[in-house]
Amino acid sequence: MSIIIKTSSDIKASEITPKSVYMDRRRFMKQAFASSLLLATDAMLPAWAKRWPDLEASQFNASDKLTPFENVTSYNNFYELGTGKKDPASNASMFNPEPWSIAVEGECNKPGVFNLEDFIKPYALQEYIYRLRCVEGWSMVIPWVGFSLADMLKQFEPNSNAKYVEFTTLLDKSRLPGQARRVLNWPYVEGLRIDEAMNPLPIMAVGLYGDILPSQNGAPIRLVVPWKYGFKSIKSIVKIRFTETQPKATWNERAPEEYGFYSNVNPEVDHPRWSQKTERRIGEPFWKPKHKTQMFNGYGEQVAHLYAGMDLVKYF
Amino acid sequence: MPVSPPDKTISFVIKPVLFLLCLLPLGVLVWAVFNDMLGANPAERLTRETGEWTLRFLLITLAVTPVRKLLRSPWLIKLRRMLGLYVFFYASIHMLTYIWFDQFFDVDEIIRDVIKRPFITVGFLAFILLIPLVLTSTNKMIRRLKKNWVKLHKLIYVIAVLAILHFFWLVKADYQELIVYGLILLLLLFYRLYQQRKKGVY
Ligand code: HEM
Numbered sequence: 001m002s003i004i005i006k007t008s009s010d011i012k013a014s015e016i017t018p019k020s021v022y023m024d025r026r027r028f029m030k031q032a033f034a035s036s037l038l039l040a041t042d043a044m045l046p047a048w049a050k051r052w053p054d055l056e057a058s059q060f061n062a063s064d065k066l067t068p069f070e071n072v073t074s075y076n077n078f079y080e081l082g083t084g085k086k087d088p089a090s091n092a093s094m095f096n097p098e099p100w101s102i103a104v105e106g107e108c109n110k111p112g113v114f115n116l117e118d119f120i121k122p123y124a125l126q127e128y129i130y131r132l133r134c135v136e137g138w139s140m141v142i143p144w145v146g147f148s149l150a151d152m153l154k155q156f157e158p159n160s161n162a163k164y165v166e167f168t169t170l171l172d173k174s175r176l177p178g179q180a181r182r183v184l185n186w187p188y189v190e191g192l193r194i195d196e197a198m199n200p201l202p203i204m205a206v207g208l209y210g211d212i213l214p215s216q217n218g219a220p221i222r223l224v225v226p227w228k229y230g231f232k233s234i235k236s237i238v239k240i241r242f243t244e245t246q247p248k249a250t251w252n253e254r255a256p257e258e259y260g261f262y263s264n265v266n267p268e269v270d271h272p273r274w275s276q277k278t279e280r281r282i283g284e285p286f287w288k289p290k291h292k293t294q295m296f297n298g299y300g301e302q303v304a305h306l307y308a309g310m311d312l313v314k315y316f
Numbered sequence: 317m318p319v320s321p322p323d324k325t326i327s328f329v330i331k332p333v334l335f336l337l338c339l340l341p342l343g344v345l346v347w348a349v350f351n352d353m354l355g356a357n358p359a360e361r362l363t364r365e366t367g368e369w370t371l372r373f374l375l376i377t378l379a380v381t382p383v384r385k386l387l388r389s390p391w392l393i394k395l396r397r398m399l400g401l402y403v404f405f406y407a408s409i410h411m412l413t414y415i416w417f418d419q420f421f422d423v424d425e426i427i428r429d430v431i432k433r434p435f436i437t438v439g440f441l442a443f444i445l446l447i448p449l450v451l452t453s454t455n456k457m458i459r460r461l462k463k464n465w466v467k468l469h470k471l472i473y474v475i476a477v478l479a480i481l482h483f484f485w486l487v488k489a490d491y492q493e494l495i496v497y498g499l500i501l502l503l504l505l506f507y508r509l510y511q512q513r514k515k516g517v518y
Contacts, residue, residue, distance in 0.1 A: 273486060
């Protein structure tokens with residue numbers, strides 16, 4: 001491991017990214033994206049990769065200060081692109097999310113396989129500013145671009161056997177080179193109880209900061225479940241399955257005593273390695289005190305009723 | 317057979333150069349802090365870098381004996397105390413980054429953490445065990461403790477194993493780096509066993 005590797009993208013941690021800056025970056029990313037596909041012009045970008053300058057804000061938008069774009073896109077847990085925090089950003093160019101299709105399977109009336117463009121076409125994209133709390137004790141505030149998971153799932157008409165929804169990440173070590181090493185049991189799988197999935201909060205995200213999702217953040221489409229630890233928000237999804245039994249979620253299978261199936265953000269239940277009482281807000285000066293972690297990451301009003309009567313220490 | 321450099325060269329050239337060299341990792345870190353170059357999570361980065369340097373200095377210190385035998389340069393032993401003290405130096409900074417930027421000097425919370433989180437417990441134990449070694453590192457203490465000094469300083473092996481355990485319990489899934497450090501420690505420990513065998517201790 002190196003002592004300190006620095007890149008020009010490391011920035012003053014304390015500022016919100018002003019719009020003009022990310023508009024510039026957007027231009028740069030567009031170029032990077034186009035060149036990664038060996039395309040020369042904007043017009044040839046896939047239609048779904050349109051930029052979204054002025055989206056309607058979701059009703060649940062957090063009022064917290066946004067985490068700078070640079071931090072959101074350079075500090076990631078995405079083991080498919082490497083286990084170091086900076087690896088996913090460094091290896092991002094190896095992952096080309098084109099072409100992309102999503103299979104919908106299981107207990108529903110309208111299963112099918114869709115290319116990404118058709119998959120997201122029915123929905124009006126919105127901006128969702130959500131807090132993201134990682135199980136490792138840090139958090140971010142990210143302006144996602146996406147649409148309601150519930151709206152999407154309903155399109156496929158889940159039947160009465162659909163008790164859970166299972167999501168699967170792409171399995172392809174030529175595109176996700178981190179899968180060449182068996183640090184986790186690939187492909188990455190996550191799941192939600194159907195009532196959790198039908199809550200208005202979770203979204204399918206296709207972008208952040210008004211732009212398409214960078215590879216390191218789970219391009220081209222990912223889940224965002226803001227009241228659960230970040231690892232539940234599975235990236236680069238290729239399969240969605242309605243199931244009757246609880247899905248075998250990757251981290252839960254790997255270390256059930258550390259990572260529960262529910263993994264709701266809960267300051268009262270510590271992880272053996274990390275205290276969950278407080279969190280470091282990425283982007284704030286590191287010598288400033290940490291934030292107190294809130295029950296359900298502050299989304300209790302929307303989701304606490306899902307767990308009425310459940311022992312959240314047992315079902316952590 | 318390689319010759320030993322003159323005492324004066326050791327005292328006035330080699331040791332000062334080594335002293336500064338050992339400060340370099342800290343210098344780089346401090347420089348990086350002031351230039352905002354520690355990435356998105358500088359606190360974590362500081363704790364990790366200093367933790368890793370503590371472990372590296374520990375392994376370097378343990379390597380002095382085999383290296384001086386291998387290179388037939390007994391004088392290298394004169395550098396070992398400084399290297400050992402640097403283990404403590406980096407361990408102290410490592411712990412300070414945790415006490416400061418993780419816990420913000422909240423003593424109750426720190427005590428709870430040391431008791432509750434196994435990897436912190438083990439790291440803390442390793443740190444505590446370093447203290448008697450530091451206190452008995454002077455020439456006077458070496459002379460006074462005689463054979464017991466050697467016995468006492470065998471603690472360094474316990475500390476090294478605790479350090480690896482500390483690292484092991486911290487890793488989520490990717491053990492690659494840990495395995496490299498672990499193998500180096502095993503090699504150094506086997507070397508000692510082998511030497512003892514040769515001397516007929518077993
Ligand atoms: C001889 C003593 C010690 C050694 C050799 C040591 C070594 C290490 C190493 C190698 C790491 C992992 C770095 C990485 O992941 O790259 C680490 C992490 C860590 N150590 Fe230690 N350590 C020692 C003592 C302590 C003590 C006394 C504490 C606190 C009471 C402590 C707290 C931590 C913490 C909190 C981390 C995790 C940083 C993070 O992931 O955020 N260590 N240490």
